[in-house]
Amino acid sequence: MRHTLPIAPQFYVTAPQACPYLEARAERKLFTALQGEGAGRLNDALSKQGFRRSQNVLYRPSCADCSACMSARIRVADFVPSRTQRRVLRRNEDLKREATSPWATEDQYTLFRRYLDSRHADGGMADMDIFEFAAMIEETPVKTRVIEYTTTPEPGSRKRPLTAVCLTDVLDDGLSMVYSFYEPARIEDSLGTYIILDHVELARQVSLPYVYLGYWVPGSRKMGYKANFSALEIYKGGAWQPIGDPCAHSAETHPLSVDPIAEQVARISLPDTKPVRG
Template sequence: MRHSLPLAPQFYVTAPQPCPYLEDKMERKLFTALQGDQAQMLNDSLSKQGFRRSQNVLYRPSCSDCTACMSARIAVEKFTPSRSQRRIWKRNAQFERRATSPWATDEQYELFRTYLDNRHADGGMADMDIFEFAAMIEETPIRSRVIEYIDRETGKLAATCLTDMFDDGLSMVYSFFDPAYTKSSLGTWMILDHIEIAKDAGLPYVYLGYWVPGSDKMGYKAQFDALEIYRGGNWELLGDVASFEEDLHPLSNDPIAEQVANISFPDSRSTSS
């Protein structure tokens, strides 16, 4: 006899706090624990529904009066690099990719601190010590890799990305790079390289986290062709950013109970005789 049981975890909501992306907005997140033997299956399923992983937690924005944050992914086969992106790709031929297990190193942390001190000194991660950094890298119940980029000319670590592996793509959980390479546009280049990795692996998507119209921190994602956003329970091509209309009416947000009720869960299947 075959039994099919849905994986339905418990969900919680964070207390409202100032939004890190938009002024005069408050953010709130819907989240659940990611653990157990079915963690990979749950992560694959919920990531297709706008959720994002942070260590052992899956979360999705669930603000009471704003829907600006939308999960974004690149459709690999439809992607065509722009002229500037082609130049960036050629410009960075000096870097060598190295995929490793999710294990934190002193060299990674030193690069991480340099990146934060120069780019995000007032951000939420500014005070992370080496133990918290190690937890961010190593506490993963799913298939994850650390993608390092080495400068062949100096032998030094220039950039790093913590990358999750889904059944339908790659998710760039967090990336950072040496600010000395600012002219190399390493942030853009790492996304282009992940598109190549996904293409070689036959994976259709590269997940970029959240696109937030009106946010300087997150607006760069719209520069990528074939960008899809998760809105209203469906994935759709973003298209022309200038013509995008955001729905900020408070009544456009479903109550938390309805949001949870509309989440689809994978089935855990077992066979017994």
């Protein structure tokens, strides 16, 4: 009888490149491929250890002398919106949520282009064409949904205009917001905040304990808004902990702040690689 041994994930490190969050810093990522029938279990396990998904890759910052980037998540049961966030919810009462399969559409791409051209014209995704956009949405080996938000139709029209979109992974313990974009003309409505608030409500409805927000970076204006959400936890020092006072966390570099790659990989907890039989 022939036996097939399970293959453990292999981890790699990217070459240093300019950090998108902090000036004059170099970014480096630890990553592994996400594929096969165990992809969902691997995504669940590594998301709990500070990893994020991008298409069929899971990655985590592993910079040479900087550990500022910390994965962040909201404890759904303990979350209480602030007065400002309650106003955001009221301002966006016209929006209707619909969860769909991960399939890219022309309406999504048109909104995506308006969003990039207005908010991130010089960012790393600025040149993304419709085929690359479709790959970002559709190339997922795990349970993923596209959460669309539409608004009230214009007079004489029956079609609800697409106003915001979030690519969301469904983990065994929460919703992971992979990427979101929205109508830049509605800047006063704080749509980015609204999408997070609605994901907290959606997670509550389906009894999932966390909403994963990506990385929070002290000292980064681009990522600072995440600290405005109550019941926020960060993954720091190999464990999840309440963020506490955001000012207590430092973005300073230190030559010994990051362990060697081999030690980082050795501490990663991997899921059972045995196939799940129905």
